[in-house]
Amino acid sequence: MFMLPLKILILLLFFCLTFPQISSSTSTSSGGDDATVCIIGSGIGGSSVAHFLRQYSTNHHPKILIFERHAIVGGRMATVTIGGDAFEAGASILHPKNYHASNYTDLLNLTGKIPSSSESSISLGIWDGNGFVVKTLNANSNWGIVNKIVSFFNGIYLFIRYGFSLVKMEGFVDETVNKFLKYYEGVETRPVFESVEEMLKWAGLFNLTGKSLKEELVDGVKLAPLLIKELVTVITRINYGQSANISGLAGAVSLAGSGGGFMGC
Numbered sequence: 001m002f003m004l005p006l007k008i009l010i011l012l013l014f015f016c017l018t019f020p021q022i023s024s025s026t027s028t029s030s031g032g033d034d035a036t037v038c039i040i041g042s043g044i045g046g047s048s049v050a051h052f053l054r055q056y057s058t059n060h061h062p063k064i065l066i067f068e069r070h071a072i073v074g075g076r077m078a079t080v081t082i083g084g085d086a087f088e089a090g091a092s093i094l095h096p097k098n099y100h101a102s103n104y105t106d107l108l109n110l111t112g113k114i115p116s117s118s119e120s121s122i123s124l125g126i127w128d129g130n131g132f133v134v135k136t137l138n139a140n141s142n143w144g145i146v147n148k149i150v151s152f153f154n155g156i157y158l159f160i161r162y163g164f165s166l167v168k169m170e171g172f173v174d175e176t177v178n179k180f181l182k183y184y185e186g187v188e189t190r191p192v193f194e195s196v197e198e199m200l201k202w203a204g205l206f207n208l209t210g211k212s213l214k215e216e217l218v219d220g221v222k223l224a225p226l227l228i229k230e231l232v233t234v235i236t237r238i239n240y241g242q243s244a245n246i247s248g249l250a251g252a253v254s255l256a257g258s259g260g261g262f263m264g265c
């Protein structure tokens with residue numbers, strides 16, 4: 001379902017920020033070769049940041065400290081066994097444009113699993129504590145044509161419920177992801193940032209930090225309040241255990257993580 005490459009994107013932000021600082025550390029009084037980088041958590045975000053930071057800092061040897069509360073690394077990249085069945089504990093989806101995390105999984109020889117068509121056409125239900133407020137038809141037939149018809153009717157159902165808001169939400173997510181992608185540009189073509197604020201302003205992401213996700217989606221993107229109440233809240237809750245009152249930037253990252261997954265049904 002909706003997952004959290006989000007946290008990774010944020011760490012990636014941290015990473016993009018940290019690397020130029022390291023590379024320019026000789027010119028700052030607080031830096032130097034004895035700089036220490038502290039990373040909190042050794043999930044895929046923290047451990048990949050440590051890895052790439054080491055790899056990119058070829059001329060410097062920053063001391064990297066990772067703080068991890070568990071005895072093993074990996075964070076939520078794990079399976080838990082409950083009643084004899086294995087479940088993903090988290091990090092079950094990586095955003096395909098999260099290139100560092102994706103390269104990191106290659107390095108660890110992890111292989112991706114493409115959802116089978118029966119899994120991806122699974123029906124959607126949203127439970128509000130008392131009953132289902134949204135419930136699509138279940139397309140689990142062996143007949144492709146039946147699944148297509150069911151998914152067509154589900155599309156109409158969602159359109160009647162949310163209007164163009166789903167499309168607008170997808171547009172907002174694409175736009176935000178594209179802003180993030182600017183950080184992949186090499187330091188030859190982008191500035192070296194002195195502060196988080198400067199870095200976010202450069203990519204056009206700073207304004208999102210001054211409002212809640214809800215404010216941005218209502219006033220900026222003009223989404224139907226119903227979509228925010230039902231779907232957006234579900235996404236922020238699953239990813240971060242928060243409501244749509246979460247910071248606009250964190251919320252946008254959260255939605256990016258849920259990306260296409262919903263639109264596919």
Ligand SMILES: *[C@@H]1O[C@H](CO)[C@@H](O)[C@H](O)[C@H]1NC(C)=O
Pocket residue numbers: 099100103184
């Ligand atoms: C990921 O790996 C590919 C293939 O080796 C490489 O071309 C690309 O630059 C890497 N991306 C990042 C962000 O390191």
Ligand SMILES: *[C@@H]1O[C@H](CO)[C@@H](O)[C@H](O)[C@H]1NC(C)=O
Pocket residue numbers: 107108109
């Ligand atoms: C991944 O596979 C390559 C080639 O088989 C191997 O050299 C490398 O040690 C493996 N990496 C890990 C982390 O297991």
Ligand SMILES: *[C@@H]1O[C@H](CO)[C@@H](O)[C@H](O)[C@H]1NC(C)=O
Pocket residue numbers: 204205207
């Ligand atoms: C951010 O907000 C400021 C002040 O309201 C505005 O001038 C600027 O155009 C906004 N930037 C973006 C990228 O929306």
Ligand SMILES: *[C@@H]1O[C@H](CO)[C@@H](O)[C@H](O)[C@H]1NC(C)=O
Pocket residue numbers: 243244245
């Ligand atoms: C979100 O913020 C609004 C306005 O500040 C507040 O009334 C509401 O209770 C908050 N919702 C949650 C779930 O925190």
